[in-house]
Amino acid sequence: MNTSTNILIGGEAGQGLVTIGELLSKVLVRAGYNIVVTQSYQSRVRGGHNTFAIRVSDKEISAPKESVDILVALNEETVNIHKASVAKEGIVISSDKFKSGEGVLRPIKVPYEKFGSAKLENVASLGVVCSILGVEKGHILKLLNDRFGKKGSTIAKDNENMLNASYDWAAGQNIVFNKSPKVKTDKERYMMNGNEAIALGAISAGVKFAAFYPMTPSTSVNLSLISHAKETGMVVEQAEDEIAAINMAIGASYAGAPSMVATSGGGFALMVEGASLAGMTETPVVVVVAQRPGPATGLPTRTEQADLEFVLYSGHGEFPRAIFTPGTVEECFHLTRRAFELAEKYQGPVFILTDQYLADSFRAVDKFDGNLSRVKAGVAASEVKAPYMRYALTDNGISPRLIPGSSKHLVVAGSDEHTEGGHLTEDLDARVKMVDKRLKKMEGLSKEVSQPEYFGDASPDKLFISFGSAYGAALEAVKSLNEKGGETALLNFSQVWPLVPSTFIDKLNSAKEVVAIEGNATGQLAGLIRKTTGFEIKNKILRYDGLPITPEYILNRLAHGEPVEP
């Protein structure tokens, strides 16, 4: 794992570390590198200790790294907190005014005040890092101009001067650093994080309505939708609470708008009755749950994968659903599209389970097809028989869905058990038929399930099982073990419901040992696999300290059985 450089920028909330983190990420992506960003922040607006880590490589990378190669300290506290994590050859960039730094092997003390205004120290630190990494100055100047050019020539000029001075200063220091080789590229790529990719996946699928109540780490899905709302012609409504949000989405979907909600665990807890309503009224809705550690308010700004069972069993009564668990930013895009398609086709709730780490993790992403088709809500009136019945019994359980107002037919959707016509009924034979009809759709959903991805040795000594954002770390751990002669493999689930045993049971049976890698304390995927297959996964590597699973974490646990500081 020495093929990458891990840059960690640390400081207080309000010091602009996210701004330079994003700028540096974009510069690196434009220069052709791959990145994995991990953002760690506290539940406060100012102060505290926040970090923005960018792991950068000329090779494919898919996970964060714990040891730090370049520490950029915007305050003294950052030096003290992180100096123990700095690798032997690593450097620590800080102001020459800082008194701390005892025990730092390779300090780079920067005379920021010589370059310009103290307010622009973060831009100067960007110049120093780019110089050390060998990123061409032109790339950064262009980006600064893109970002701040409009703000008025003085600010743009000040930024440019600050960057030139700091970049040139660092170049003159002859700092020896084992940097990644230059990448030759003329390929344009995107830089985006998981939540942006979810929003864009929804836009590509033709989303027309979203309602939300702000909640970290889901809010940026809604912010991204809002930033494009005028271009997409969609409504994004800030609701009075999450209960209102999902009921609005169901109302909008009934009226013909492909609809979604994005929230986090506590907010989804409020939406649960609505999930059941979508199941009963057979109304398409895409529900994004960006996980953070619970129970209750938990750790509001950290990451966890502990809501799989919650989402799977959410909502009273029995109704069909699908749950996607994207493991990469690309999957956030494609699986959200898929969620809209399935929600429309099978007329009910489809879930996307992501988490804070993936939500905030910027990556370099190859361009998406710009001509993707949009979901069409409902069917044409010519496709239904008169008298129209919203819940007509069919072989596959799917009743033709008309949109009210689109024809002379009336559309009656009800949350009570209902007749084929949608009116409430206490006819118990009709009840049984309706339950069977709704659950029949599970067969179709099972046939269309995304197969789990298998990587590595065909009959491995060790088979890792993962889902969602743990994918990247598990994959790198397998690669690392196999490079050292191990016979390891990975089985990753990007869809955890329905679980279709025939798509993966052979893999479990042909491994000598199976190890579940999960970001929770109880091994929820392992439990679900046992429930659906009877196969018991005894060994688990679990993480629930609020931080993302890393390859080092997995390898340390394998070697020592206990967590070991990196």
Added chain:
Amino acid sequence: MLRMSDTMITNDTYKISETAWCPGCGNFSIIKSVKDALVRSGLEQDQIVFVSGIGQAAKAPHYLNVNLLDGLHGRSLPAATGVKLANPTLNVIVESGDGCSYGEGGNHFISAIRRNIDLTVIVHNNQVYGLTKGQASPTSDEGFVTKTQPDGVKSGSFNPIEVAVALKAGFVARSFSGMPAHATEMIVKGIKHKGFSLIDILQPCVTFNKVNNFGWYKKRCVELPKDHDPTNWENALKVATQWGDKIPVGVIYENSRKPYDELIYTGLNSTPKDLKSILAKYC
């Protein structure tokens, strides 16, 4: 949407089917008023969407021949908001009871008024929970004795008219099921009003409310004087607080604030920009 009808809207268009209500229930009169108001409004039948919650009153649209989204208890307002925002050309009418609208859905009631979204909200208000068999509702008077409040209700009563006027709701009216022509008139006006319209209709519950019965309301409900100016907010607020020996019915307050669905960008029928141009911003 009001448009020239290609099929005549008649009394048969919205024919009332068999109900699950007690004989003598005020709902019978209200559903007739709703039906008459729909006929009088002359709206295209297929361009009306009813949204209801849960309770005996919320069943009403099931007995009319209309588009219907019958959702969860207390959640009819957000569901109706979603319908209206998705397709602002639809006429959206919400129908439910006092428990659903003012109790379980209290937060939504306040928020929908603040949004001033163009919904017509008809609340059957009998000051008691019927379907769950006789517990106090938010509008039960203090001292009202029930099985669950055997020593009488200790909480203050929720006056929906007062709250709606205080929040400057677009249109606020009260009626009584014992005055069917008046109730019809209020609903017609509410449908016509562009913005949030509340029509609170008092009704007896013959099974569970032996205090606020037909005679009790009949004696107290008095039409507002002809010179009542519903656009005078200060005066409307005074009228809204009246409850007891004299209960004013009529259009208590009205303003011409632009409805939310006309203020925000709603482009359901617009063609989205090319995906490529949106994605290009991420390069």
